[in-house]
Amino acid sequence: MTRDRFDRAAIVLGGGAVLSLVFALTTSSNNNFVKVQGVALLIFPLFGLVAVLGGLTGRRPVVLASGVLFVLSGVLQLVQFGHSINWIGGNGSTFALLLAFGIGLLVVATAKPTKVRT
Amino acid sequence: MTNATDTADPTASGSAPSSTEQSPVTSGALIALLRLGIAMLWIENVGWKAPPNFSSLRSFTQDAVDHPVLAPYAWLVEHVILPNFTFFAWGVLLVESALGVFLLLGLATRFWAVVGITQSLAITLSVLNAPHEWEWSYYLMILAHVAILCTAAGRSFGLDGLLRPRWRESAEVGGKASRLLLRVS
Numbered sequence: 001m002t003r004d005r006f007d008r009a010a011i012v013l014g015g016g017a018v019l020s021l022v023f024a025l026t027t028s029s030n031n032n033f034v035k036v037q038g039v040a041l042l043i044f045p046l047f048g049l050v051a052v053l054g055g056l057t058g059r060r061p062v063v064l065a066s067g068v069l070f071v072l073s074g075v076l077q078l079v080q081f082g083h084s085i086n087w088i089g090g091n092g093s094t095f096a097l098l099l100a101f102g103i104g105l106l107v108v109a110t111a112k113p114t115k116v117r118t
Numbered sequence: 119m120t121n122a123t124d125t126a127d128p129t130a131s132g133s134a135p136s137s138t139e140q141s142p143v144t145s146g147a148l149i150a151l152l153r154l155g156i157a158m159l160w161i162e163n164v165g166w167k168a169p170p171n172f173s174s175l176r177s178f179t180q181d182a183v184d185h186p187v188l189a190p191y192a193w194l195v196e197h198v199i200l201p202n203f204t205f206f207a208w209g210v211l212l213v214e215s216a217l218g219v220f221l222l223l224g225l226a227t228r229f230w231a232v233v234g235i236t237q238s239l240a241i242t243l244s245v246l247n248a249p250h251e252w253e254w255s256y257y258l259m260i261l262a263h264v265a266i267l268c269t270a271a272g273r274s275f276g277l278d279g280l281l282r283p284r285w286r287e288s289a290e291v292g293g294k295a296s297r298l299l300l301r302v303s
Contacts, residue, residue, distance in 0.1 A: 005280055006280070009277070009280055033158060033161070033162045034161060034162065034165070035165055081168065081169070082168040082169040082170060082171075083169075083170075091164075091165045091166075091168060092164030092165045092166075092167055092168065092211060092215065093161050093162055093163075093164050093165035093218075094165075095164070095215060096160070096161040096164050096214075096215040096218040096219055097161055097218075097222075099215065099219050100157075100161075100218065100219040100222045100223055103219060103223065103225070104222075104223045104225070104277065107223075107225065107277055107281070108277070108280070111280075111281060111284060112284065
């Protein structure tokens, strides 16, 4: 498997998702940046690792799957936050971050390799 | 994600950078830091805009009427936005989420910087005269987005920098969408 710039971007995005766990440390304060608790504690690192794995092996479908899972999680969070049923346990900030990783991974997974020209 | 390869060359004027000047990589990293910080500003502040009532957002929106900054804007809020508040509140939630998403990724960054300026202006016109507000918070929000716009911040460690060569290839063979993406990135 060869790795190109898009694979490296997938690794960075996946790694960023794993690092999002740091927000869990701040959820008790008023300034929590992103609400990461409950099921979100699993979603960010798990889907992030899938993206990293896809990037490391140069397998775009794996990166694509990770992006789809992030987007679906984001949509679920959007529908449920502010209501009594909130499976992911987040709020609007959780939705936005899930969507960011999802869209980013979908973009790098579907981008065609380019002739590098600087 | 990637460093810019098509940003303006600071040495293009012909003078070589001295040892005290920042390298393009350092400048790019600092520009990316600004972009990521502003993205986090939007992402965090989506958190308290909670449906279905959006009660906190309604309170801040009401400030535009109770402590008017610009009479026509106060009229607009009182007669158009507040009577249809749920619709506009969902709009705010989605626009501010998108601001966080796209500025974080550095994707179509210049377009979203303009959206950020517009949204910051709307916030300014809503709460500038409310008690206990620090007016420079809002001026600085606007200026930060101006900086992101002027530096095309997504080209530094963002998806714009990664994708612009691809968009340029496509634009050269007549791709209209790619031409548009080159303009907004």
